[in-house]
Amino acid sequence: MSTQPDLLYSEEEEALRSAVRDLLTDHCDAAGVIARTESDTPHDLALWKSLADGMGLAGLLVPEELGGQGAGHREAAVVLEELGRAVAPVPYLTSAVVATEALLACGDEELLGRLASGRTIGVLAVGLHTAPGAGHRTARLADGSLHGELTGVADAAAADVLLVPADDGGLYAVAAEAATVTPQVSFDLTRPLATVTLDAAPARRLGDAEPAVRRALRAGAGLLASEQLGVADWALTETVRYLKERKQFNRPVGGFQALKHRLAQSWLEIVSLRAAARAAADALTSGADTDVTVTVAQAYAAPVAVRATEEAVQLHGGIGMTWEHPAHLHLKRAKADSIAYGTAGAHREALAALVDLQAP
Template identity: 65%
Template sequence: MTAQTDLLYSDTEDDLRAAVRALLADRAGHQTLLDRIETDSPYVPGLWKSLAGDIGAAGLLVPEELGGQGASHRETAVVLEELGRAVTPLPYLTSAVVATETLLGLAGEAGPAAELLASLASGERVAILAVPFSTAPHPAGTEGIQDGPVRGVADAAAADVFLVPRPDGLHAVPAADAVVTPLTPLDLTRPLAVVDAGGAEGVRLADGDAARAAVRRGLLAGAGLLASEQLGLAERCLEETVRYTRERHQFNRPVGSFQALKHRMAQLWLDVVGARAAARAAADALATGSPDAPLTVAVAQAYCSKVAVRAAEECVQLHGGIGMTWEHPAHLALKRAKSDQIALGSAGRHQDAIAALMDLPAPA
């Protein structure tokens, strides 16, 4: 008999959640974020050092012998839930998950990949995989990689080094040797840019086949744990909506007591519960190295991306007029949810992957 999967949060995960939530509440509240998006950079100064280095969150996926914490995707998912709740602008998903997992696919022996991993685990450096943020983790999404400018690279502005896939393999290129041209993103808390590292040789980390396998591994982990970010965002939107509708009165009654709004929030609660199950299953499958991880990740992404968008839309709408204003943080959640909806593969791409993995007719 196979062991039953336990998707409940452990005491260690609860303690980690409390530490991250306290840090974000103190250093990256909504007013701070609203102020930061009016500047050239949304990143809160010093926050990455506190989360990645002081708490040690950047090295959760990295084994202890390589300088990390030796934890797993389950603990990393908890961090992303909290970052999603607060819509925090940090390169955690892109560096501590996607880039780190890519390097873990190459770090079997001592070498440049292992050395770079140690610096990422300590929070001293930030590495970004130079592929469009919309790239899906399926083989079709990583084929046809060509050298040249890459459009839509997330968190490129925070990078110390780029992991650049090329036809001959994967190269580590210092950010100072690449040309980074900022774009105007929908989600102002996750900057996008065009990265041109064609003029820099960098350090070759792996050849073509090994590089493609490592990139797919990084993107798969990113897609699976992105579901946890979407879960955290949806939970916060639901909580804030329930709180507001309890406080807002019309006709001398809380608007949350109106039956039509009760039904909408009850249905959203059911959706969030389903999203939690899907996101936790994806994190557990990645943590245990399950052969079903690609399927579990595809299911989580196909479901959680839609729930996050719906929760953010309901948050804006049920806050009434104030929810439509720039001064209220609801728009930050909606923009993050809409941006995440096409990140690391759209829901349609993941549904196609589910069909292929289960040998079913693809949806029209």
């Protein structure tokens, strides 16, 4: 007889949330993030060092014997909620989750230890839009080196090592300095994309690409839902706070019934998103119904996060449209996340196949 998962946050998870939120409050204010997006250094590597090296969060998914924390996806999900809430420009999802999961599939202990310490940033050289199980570009292997161009790779500019799938079916490690990383115009400047060009780049085979990439993208999709939850929850919380303070006709704007209904609808959607995101994180930890649970979470998460951030911009009125207010950062992250690791529509199609419920 199977037992239902406990999706409530444990005391340890709440303590982790508090510690991460305190750090982000001190070192990741909205004005600083906005200023960074307008500079030529979009990634906050000092913040990454505090999270990864200082708090040990880069190694949450790595076993203790390999230098990690030996925790699970539920803890990583809590971290991503807070990073989403702050729209933190750090490569946590790409390095500590996606690249780490690929290495766990390959069993490369040396590189896993380096990523777990946070002193090495790893990035899977697959387009951010790629859904688990979908096709993706590969590099060409010739004479032991790699050739080719891979586009839409998130956080490649911050990477020390690139994990590159090749046409021989292998996954290879390539030092970032051996590749040419060219920034692309990114809608979400807090998670910049780049084109990776390989021209006879030296490479070391790690293992088989197909199972490693599939596992990595599935974990990325499942835990992305927690980031989307953080983005949406920030949007609702800030909007409620603003509408309590803003007055029209000598009464708080939040007291008008039409706005109350819109806020209530957003709250209901976010509560449901929290359940879906927690279920996905728990399924990744336990291995029970993982494909279905992750797909459900991603099919639901994107539209909720986008609607919540759109409402935040609109209900903040004139100030919500300004570049100085952080609402645009959250809207852009929500929109970019809505196509990351597969669109909601792609996940609905995948879900139909998983539960054998095809369209007529």
